[in-house]
Amino acid sequence: MKSRFGLKIAIVAAVFLLCFWRVIGFSPSLDAVKQNLSDNIALGLDLKGGTHLILQVQVQDALKSEADQTIDRLRTRLARADISYTGIRRNDPGSVEDADSIEIQLEGTPTDRVSDVRAILDEEAPSWLSASSGSSSFALTLRPSELLRLKAETLQQSMSTIENRINGLGLTEPVIQQHGRAEAEHEILVQLPGVSDPARVMNLLQMSAQLEIAKEIGGPYGSPEAARSQNNGILPANSELAHYTDRGRNEWYLLERNPIVTGRDLRGATAGRDTQNPGAWQVSFSLSRQAGQRFGIFTAANIGQNLAVVLDNRIQSVASIESRIESEGVINNIDSQTEALDLALVLRAGALPASVVYLEERTVGASLGADSIRQGVRSAMYGVAIIVLMMLVYYKSAGINANVALFFNLLILLAVLSAFGFTLTLPGIAGIILTIGMAVDANVLIFERIREELCEGKAVVAALNAGFGKAFLTIIDTNLTTIIAAAFLFLFGRGPVRGFAVTLAIGLLANLFTSVFVSRLIFDLTLWRKQQVKEMSI
Numbered sequence: 001m002k003s004r005f006g007l008k009i010a011i012v013a014a015v016f017l018l019c020f021w022r023v024i025g026f027s028p029s030l031d032a033v034k035q036n037l038s039d040n041i042a043l044g045l046d047l048k049g050g051t052h053l054i055l056q057v058q059v060q061d062a063l064k065s066e067a068d069q070t071i072d073r074l075r076t077r078l079a080r081a082d083i084s085y086t087g088i089r090r091n092d093p094g095s096v097e098d099a100d101s102i103e104i105q106l107e108g109t110p111t112d113r114v115s116d117v118r119a120i121l122d123e124e125a126p127s128w129l130s131a132s133s134g135s136s137s138f139a140l141t142l143r144p145s146e147l148l149r150l151k152a153e154t155l156q157q158s159m160s161t162i163e164n165r166i167n168g169l170g171l172t173e174p175v176i177q178q179h180g181r182a183e184a185e186h187e188i189l190v191q192l193p194g195v196s197d198p199a200r201v202m203n204l205l206q207m208s209a210q211l212e213i214a215k216e217i218g219g220p221y222g223s224p225e226a227a228r229s230q231n232n233g234i235l236p237a238n239s240e241l242a243h244y245t246d247r248g249r250n251e252w253y254l255l256e257r258n259p260i261v262t263g264r265d266l267r268g269a270t271a272g273r274d275t276q277n278p279g280a281w282q283v284s285f286s287l288s289r290q291a292g293q294r295f296g297i298f299t300a301a302n303i304g305q306n307l308a309v310v311l312d313n314r315i316q317s318v319a320s321i322e323s324r325i326e327s328e329g330v331i332n333n334i335d336s337q338t339e340a341l342d343l344a345l346v347l348r349a350g351a352l353p354a355s356v357v358y359l360e361e362r363t364v365g366a367s368l369g370a371d372s373i374r375q376g377v378r379s380a381m382y383g384v385a386i387i388v389l390m391m392l393v394y395y396k397s398a399g400i401n402a403n404v405a406l407f408f409n410l411l412i413l414l415a416v417l418s419a420f421g422f423t424l425t426l427p428g429i430a431g432i433i434l435t436i437g438m439a440v441d442a443n444v445l446i447f448e449r450i451r452e453e454l455c456e457g458k459a460v461v462a463a464l465n466a467g468f469g470k471a472f473l474t475i476i477d478t479n480l481t482t483i484i485a486a487a488f489l490f491l492f493g494r495g496p497v498r499g500f501a502v503t504l505a506i507g508l509l510a511n512l513f514t515s516v517f518v519s520r521l522i523f524d525l526t527l528w529r530k531q532q533v534k535e536m537s538i
Helices: 002-023 030-040 059-080 096-101 111-124 144-168 198-206 224-229 289-301 337-349 366-395 397-419 426-455 460-492 496-528
Strands: 050-057 087-090 103-107 128-132 138-142 175-178 187-193 211-221 239-246 249-256 266-273 281-287 306-311 314-320 328-334 356-364
Touching: 002 030, 002 397, 002 496, 050 144, 050 198, 059 087, 059 096, 059 103, 059 111, 059 138, 059 144, 111 128, 111 138, 138 144, 144 175, 144 187, 144 198, 144 337, 187 198, 198 337, 198 356, 211 224, 211 239, 224 249, 239 306, 249 306, 266 337, 281 289, 281 337, 306 328, 314 328, 328 337, 366 397, 366 426, 397 426, 397 496, 426 460, 426 496, 460 496
Parallel strands: 239 314
Antiparallel strands: 050 187, 050 356, 087 103, 103 138, 128 138, 175 187, 211 249, 211 306, 239 249, 266 281, 281 328, 306 314
16 A cells, blocks of 8 residues: 555656746745746747738749749750741739749741651650640640649748748747638748747848849940840840849849859858958858759859859849859848848848739747736636635545645646647647646545445445546546547647647646546545544545
8 A cells, every 4th residue: 555655746846846847946046936937937929929911922933943944945946956036035924823823935947847846845845735726836734743743832831931031030949831711822821929020021031132143244334225126126145134223233144044053052151341341241151062063063164254243133232253163152232230141141141033922021030928827817816716716615635635736737738838849829728727627526526426435335445436437537538538639629729729739738738637646646645544433525
């Protein structure tokens, strides 16, 4: 008997001390206790304050990029096969709703080489369905399966890139997930508790950070029209115009369409002072080994030529190649330290596969969050106080047993939230309050069963054994069904609903331990040294 009690006491003491240390710590200082609670219990957006954003990924950008790459491959292959054509172009879907209409038109191919053109289309554009639109023209549309795959990959990559950027800022407990509405399949929900500068974060998330280093083949020009007029009214093949603005300069340059290095080739990026321009900042970047080798070969063969560093279709700097360059480069002309730090961060995190736009932006003030905490804690304290009083009045000494188990239940709940990094939200506090009621309900079932056994004339120990034994299955049944309901809320719910489900499920599991194991142990210890127990205060 002693060994059995000793093991039970050791288990309960170990659980209590571990939970107490995890939630409160062992410092006697009240300030230290408050700080420990603040550090260990992560608060959600509605309690801590912060920013709530809904972003829409412009998946049509990724589809247009895929079409452009396909057009480049077709141009190269048709030229190699000596097949002429009058035009090859794609349409320009302007919104997410029009993304499915992406199409490539190939026009004016020789009628006697239709079979050769079809073979090239099958080899170079296997993801596209081709159909004849006349005797010498073809219309290409993305296969439905490929369209769905590209959309899903764009959304997932955008979420991953956004998460990397937010993590780079050091923000704690961010929520980044696909928005829950069925019709909003390209929307991302971002919740950032404790954000003090939402404008900076919004700018950081929206920045595409498409970095390219391309060879300059003409310029500078005063305007796009001037560039075309000096090239017989049209731009040279495989070239594009890029804009350069720098402290009063407003110029245009012709660049090769195919860049030598892109953001995908970066290995790292750091911000620092611009050594050649006091007061300005720069971002130094390093290239991967393969990109460095490719860049070294190009720069060695083009000494004396100009290179342009382009970020999001705007030239950041133009410089002459003076020697072989392999693994490093610099982006100059950055106005502030914050801009340089943010640019370095997004370059390290990677470019977004498509642009994003903000559909909704909502800021929750810290004072509103503090008020939510205060009101939630107050309601929980009122509920606990009423329950404690009712248990003492109705069940007398046994009510003390139930109240000890109740406080132990709350301690376990908070410890699990802290240990596993779950975020406490306002609905989570509601789940805690509901757990308090469920915890007392289990004790009520046990106590009422014991009363029934005592009324039937059974001895105290026998009534105690019968009460716990017969109520056990009922407690398991009621708690298990509610836990299953909480599991479905967690699986199919979003945000606050999940917070409610987590606290409810953890509280119910803790309730099984405290109401059956801890409560019974307290009864056993109370009756253990008594020679004969004739009555029980219940």
